[in-house]
Amino acid sequence: METAMTAWETLQAFCSAWFERRSAEETSLFLDNEFCFVGTGEDEFAHSLQEMKEYIAKDIREIPEPFSVTLTLFQEQRIHDEVYNLSAWMNLKNSQYCWRLRGFFTLVGGRGGWRLRTLWFSEPGVSQQGGEHYPQTLVVENLARQRQELLGDSLPGGMMGGYIEEGFPFYFINSRMLKYLGYSGEAEFVSDIGGMVSNCMHPDDRAAVDAEVARQIAERGEYVVEYRMKKQNGSYIWVHDLGRRITAENGMPAIISVCLDITAQKTAQAEVMHLYNNVPGAVFRVRYDDTFTVADASDGLYELLGYTREEFAALGNRMASVVYPGDLDAVRKKLLADRGRGDTIRDEHRLVCKNGKIKWISLKAQLMSGDDGERYFYGVFVDVTDEKLAQKRAGELYEKELAYFVQAASAEGSIQGRVNITQDRVESYHSTEAAAITQKGETYEKAIGKLAAAASEPEYGKYLRTALDRVNVVAEFAAGKNNYDFEYLRKRKDGGIFWSRTNFRFYQNPESGDLIAFFYTSDVTEQKIQRQLLSKVTELDYELLSDIDIRNDTYHVVSSHPGAEGMMPEKGRFQAEAVKIAVSFMDEDAAQEYLTKLDPEYMKRELDGHGSYNFMTQTRDEHGAVRVKRYQVFYISRELERVCIARTDVTDIIRQEQQQKEALAAALTAAEQANAAKTDFLSRMSHEIRTPMNAIIGMSAIAAQAVGNDEQVAECISKIGISSRFLLSLINDILDMSRIESGKMLLKNEKIPTEDFLNGLNAICYSQAASKGVDYECIADPTLDDVYTGDAMKLQQVLLNILSNAIKFTGEGGKVTFSAMVRRKVRNMAGLRFTVNDNGIGIGEDFLRHMFEPFAQESMGTTALYGGTGLGLAISKSIVDMMGGTITVRSIKGIGSEFTVDVELGITEEEMRRRNRKKENPNFSALKTLVVDDDVTVCESAMVTLKEMGIIAEWVDSGQKAIGRVQELCGLGRYFDMILIDWKMPEMDGIETARRIRAMAGPEVTIIIMTAYDWAAIEHEARSAGVNLLMSKPMFKSSLVSAFSRVLGEKEEKEAENKPEIYDFTGRRVLLVEDNAINTEVATVVLESRGFTVDTAENGLRAIEMFSKSEAGFYDAILMDIRMPLMDGLTAAKNIRHLTNRDAGTVPIIAMTANAFDDDIEKSKAAGMNAHLAKPIEPERLFQVLYHFILGQ
Secondary structure (H helix, E strand, O other): OOOOOOHHHHHHHHHHHHHHOOOHHHHHOOEEEEEEEEOOOOOOEEOOHHHHHHHHHHHHHHOOOOOEEEEEEEEEEEEEOOEEEEEEEEEEEOOOOEEEEEEEEEEEEEOOEEEEEEEEEEOOOOOOOOOOOOOHHHHHHHHHHHHHHOOOOOOOEEEEEEEOOOOOEEEEEOHHHHHHHOOOOHHHHHHHOOOEHHHHEOOOOHHHHHHHHHHHHHHHOEEEEEEEEEOOOOOEEEEEEEEEEEEOOOOOEEEEEEEEEOHHHHHHHHHHHHHHHHOOOEEEEEEOOOOOEEEEEOHHHHHHHOOOHHHHHHOOOEHHHOEOHHHHHHHHHHHOOOOOOOOEEEEEEEEEOOOOOEEEEEEEEEEEEOOOOOEEEEEEEEEOHHHHHHHHHHHHHHHHHHHHHHHHHOOOOOEEEEEEOOOOEEEEEEOOOOOOOOOOOOOHHHHHHHHHHOEOOHHHHHHHHHHOOHHHHHHHHHOOOOEEEEEEEEEOOOOOEEEEEEEEEEEEOOOOOOEEEEEEEEEOHHHHHHHHHHHHHHOOOOOEEEEEEOOOOEEEEEEEOOOOOOOOOOEEEHHHHHHHHHHHHOOHHHHHHHHHHOOHHHHHHHHHHHOEEEEEEEEEOOOOOEEEEEEEEEEEEOOOOEEEEEEEEOHHHHHHHHHHHHHHHHHHHHHHHHHHHHHHHHHHHHHHHHHHHHHHHHHHHHHHHOOOOHHHHHHHHHHHHHHHHHHHHHHHHHHHHHHHHHOOOOOOOEEEEHHHHHHHHHHHHHHHHHHHOOEEEEEEOOOOOOEEEEOHHHHHHHHHHHHHHHHHOOOOOOEEEEEEEEEEEEOOEEEEEEEEEEOOOOOOHHHHOOOOOOOOOOOHHHHHHHOOOOOHHHHHHHHHHHOOOEEEEEEEOOOEEEEEEEEEEEEOHHHHHHHHOOOOOOOOOOOEEEEEOOOHHHHHHHHHHHHHOOOEEEEEOOHHHHHHHHHHHHHOOOOOOEEEEEOOOOOOOHHHHHHHHHHHHOOOOEEEEEEOOOHHHOHHHHHHOOOOEEEEOOOOHHHHHHHHHHHOOOOOOOHHHHOOOOOOOOOOEEEEEOOOHHHHHHHHHHHHOOOOEEEEEOOHHHHHHHHHOOOOOOOOEEEEOOOOOOOOHHHHHHHHHOOOOOOOOOOOEEEEEOOOOHHHHHHHHHOOOOEEEEOOOOHHHHHHHHHHHHHOO
16 A cells, blocks of 8 residues: 655655656646745745746756755754654755755645645855955845745745844844734834843743743754744734844844744644543553553543553553453453554453442554554543443343243233344244234234234224334334333134233343343233223212122222211121211211112112212211211122212312302392492482473473563573583582592692682682672681692582582571681691681581482482582592592581581692792881771781781771771871771771771872772772772782782782793794694694794604604604504604604604593603693693703793
8 A cells, every 4th residue: 555755755756856857747746836935046036836837947958967866854843744844955966066055845735745835945155245254245135035035925924033132132023924913013013022022922931932942042053942922912823933043234143033823733733632632432552562551542541540640650551450350361362463554453341440440441443653663552442331231231131031921921811922023033922812913933023913903993003013113113222212011902813802901021132132022911901990990980079989789788998088077997788887877977867868878779779770879968077067978879880789989078069159149149139239229329310300401491492482572581591501500510420429439530730829729719609609698708828838739620629519518508698718728738748728617507417427428418308499419528528538638527507517628738849949948028017007807817817928028017807997097097197008908898898998098098008909809890989989909809928919019119020921922943843743634734834833844744654754764853843643543643652762763762752632631641651752732732832842842941
C-alpha cells in the first residue's frame, strides 16, 4: 500500500524535479495555489502560482543543464498538523555554476500530501561599501525587503520586531500586522503597548515567552514560540512567532519575527482534546510489550480505574498490573500473537479498579508503528460491566423460566408452549384436547394464526395477530419489552367458549443467543364472573354486602364498612342473624317489614318476577339516634339460588331531602308574600296613577265642550297641568326607588359652590312658600366654605323633598326655617348639618317608625288632602344612607316637625389652600352698621359674619326700634354708615322703615334692603324710599364684602373672571370623528369660528387610518364620538394609543357623546381619552377643554 510522503520527503522530491530533472510541469505539482517566492536577486520574486510557474520555466530555458543537489536540513518546525517550516542548506552544481544557498520553506497539507506555500532563498556573503565598518546600506535594504516579502499575503498575520533588551522595546511593525491587529497606525500600536513588545502578549504568557525567546536566541540566534497576542479591541489571538536575531540599522541588536494567527488551530486542538478526554470509555496508546506500558491515554482510563495519572505512573504505567489475573494470560496470548502492522484486535476481559471492584471492558485496538519506529497498540475500550451483568441476569431468568415451564407442564389441564422465535419453530406444546391450537414443529406465524382464529371476537383475533407479529415482538424485545398478557373469550373445539388468559414471556437463550417465547393459557371463567359481579356491586354505595345462599340458609359477608351499626358476623345462618338484627336495632313495625322482605319465599317470588327489588327501614344506633337503611336485593345466580343483599345508609340523603322541602316551602311563602306585596303595590299605584289621569281625561273633555269660554278652558288647562306634573313626579319617584333597590344609583363627586347651591334651593322654596302664604327663612352658617365636593343633584333632591313637605304641611301664616351649618371638619372632609323646622300639622308618634318606608303615608285622609306617593322620604333616606349620612325627625302632632340631615362632604384642595393663607379684605373697621330683622336667629348670624369682617355692628328686631336707634344717634350727632333692613317684617316693613330713616339721616347713610323674594316686585318702590342697594337672603360673607366694597368705592372682586374668554386657535388642526353628517357640519362651523382647521372622519377605522399616516404633531387634538359604525370611538382610541406614531401616546383625545353616565366616563378614560364632553356640546365648554389640552392652560 502506497504511503503519503512526509514534508521533508516532499521538499526533496520538489528540488529533484526542479534542479535534477529540470521538469517545469513536474515541479509545479508540488506548489500550493497560494504560493509565494523570494529569491536572492533584487527583482527575483513571485507572488502567485502562475508567476512561479513562469519563473521556473524561464529558469530552465536559460540553464537547461541539470544540477546535482545536496540538501542539508538544519531546522524543522511543525506549526501544527497542516503547516511545516523547514530550513535547509542547498548546494547546486553543474558544469557551469556552483551555488551555496540557504532555503526557508513553508509546506501546507497533511496526510493527503504536502504542498509548498512559501520559499525564500538567501545567499551568504559580505557586501560593504567604502568607509562602512559593516554593510549598513545593504542591511537597511535587506531589512526593508525582508519586512515586505518574508510572508505571502495569503497567510494571516504579519511582521514585527523589538530590540534585545528587557521587555523588548519596540523596533518596528509592518502595515499588514497593524491591519490584522486592528490598529490604524504605528503610533496607536506603540501607545497601546507602552513601547514594549512584551506588552502585546497576554500577561499570563509574558514571563515564559521572554525566557524561552532569550534561551533560543542565545543557543542558535533564532526562536519559535506560541503565545496569545492582544488586538486593538482587547481580544486575544494565538500566534506562531518565528523570529531571528539581527543587527538593526542603528547597530543595536534586535529581533525580527513573523507572526501567524493560529487561533483556529488552537481551538480545533482544544476541541479534539476535549473530545479525546470525554469520549465514553478510554482512548489509549500502549507499547507492544508483555506489560502493555501506557504511552498516552485519555482521562477516561483513569476515571474508569479510579487512579490519578500520578498514581498510575507509580505503578509503572503498566496495564498488565490492572488486568484481572485470571484473564491476563489469555489477553497476552491474544494481543502478542505474531501480528502485522494495521491488524485489528477485539477482546473482552476484566480490569481490577483501585477500590478492588472488577469491571468488564470491550477492547478494540490496532497495531501500528509510531514516529520513533516502535510498535504501539492504538485503540479504545468501553465499560461493559452493566451489559455483562444484564447478560448474566438474563441467563438466570431464562433458566428460571425454563424450570417453571417444566414444572407447569405436569399440572392437570396445563396449556403451554415454547417457541424458538429465531428459528421460527414450536419446540414444545402441551394442551387439553378441547383447547389445543398448535403442535410441535409448526412455525411461529402459523401457531399465532391459529391462536387468533380461536378468539370468539374477530376484532380481538386481529389484535392478537398484530401484537404477536414475529417482526414486532423481535423489535420490541430489543427495546426492552418481553411480556404480553391477553384476556379474551376463546372457542373450544367442542363449540364451547371460555375466558382465556394467555401470557407470552420472551427470553434470550444464553447459550445459543436465540430468542425464545414461553406461553401459558389459563381458564379464568370463574374469576372473570366474580370480577364482573364485584364490578357491578361496587357501583353501589353500600356499607354491608352479603352473599346469601337461600337454598342452604347461609350467608357470607363479602364486604363491610367498619363502625356501621347492625353488622353481621362474617358468615352464619341467614334467617337467625336477620331476626337478631331486627330485635336489636329496630322497633316492632320496622322489624316486621324487614323480616317479611328478607323471607326466603318472598325473596324468590320478587326476584323471579322482577330480577331485583329495594326497600327501606329505620334502625337505631348505639346512641339511640334514628338511621334510615336502604336494602337492594338481586340474584347472583338464579340456578343456584344465590342472592346478593347490599345495605346502604341513606340517613343524610333523607335529611337533605327534608331540608330541601323545607327550603322550598319557605321560598314559596316568600314568593307568596312578594306576590301579595306586588298586588298591593299595583293596587296603590293603580289608584295613584288613575287619580291624576282621571283629572287629565275629565278636564280635557270639559275643555273640549267649553271651546269659546276662555275662562273655563284656561281653568281646565291649569288643572290638567297640575295633574300632569303630579303624574310625572309619581313616575320619577318610582324610577328612583327602582334604581336604588337594584343598586344602579351612583353618586357623583363634583364641586358644590355653597352659595349657588343654597340660592337654588331658596329660589324654589321662596316661591312655593309665597304662593301658600307661608313665611320662609334660610339661615347660613358664616363658617361654611365657598366650595365642597359631593353629589349636588342628589343632595338637592333630598333637601327639596323635605322642604317641599314642610311647606306643603304648614298652613297659611305658618313659618318654615331652613338652616345650614358646619358640624365638624376633619382633614379633607366636612360634616354639614341641614335642619328644616316648621310649625305645620306635625306627625303622629305611631307613624314616625314607618315614615321612611316605601309608599308609607300617615292616613288616607292626608293622601287625599295633600297628595303624594309615599316614596319621597324613602328615596331621601336611601340617598342619605348612600352618602354615609343620617336623617332624623322630631315631631309633635299639631305643633310642628324638625328634620335633621347630616352628611359628609369633601373639601377641595383650593379651599384648603385658601384657608392656609389669609385673604386681605378691605378695611371695613370704620363702617358702623345696624342690622334690622324680626328673626333673632338671622340677626345673630349676621353679627358673626360682620365681626369676621372687622365691622362694629348692632341689631334690632323691628322697624320701629330701628327708627328709634337712628334717631337716638342723630341726637348725639352720630350716624350709622350702613343699615341692613329685612323687607318682610310685621307692623312696619323694610321699605317704610327705610323711608323714615332716610328722612332723618339724610343721604350719607347707606341703606340696603335684604329680601329672599323677587327684586323686580319692590325695586321701584325701594328706590323711591331712598334704598341704595338690594341684597339676597341668606347673607353670605362674600355678598356682604362685595356690597361694602362698593360702598367704599372698591372694584368688585374677580370681575374679570365673569367675562367670557376670547379664544383664538388660528394655525391649530383637529381631527373630528363623527358619523352623523349634521353633527359634523355644526361642529365644523363652531371650530372654524375660532380659527381651527378641521379634518373629518366618519368612523373609528377611518380615524386610525388618517392619524397613522400623519406626521408627529400634525393634529393638535382628536374629537371622538363614541357610538359609530364599523369601529366605535373607544376601540379607535385604544388603537391610536398603540400606534407607532411619536405622538400617539400624547395627542389629546376628547370624547363627545350622548353617553353621560359615570361608567361611560370611566370607560372613556380607560380607553386612553383625556376628557369627556356630554352632548349637546356647549361651545364655551368645548373651547375651555381644547385650550387646556392644546395650550396647557
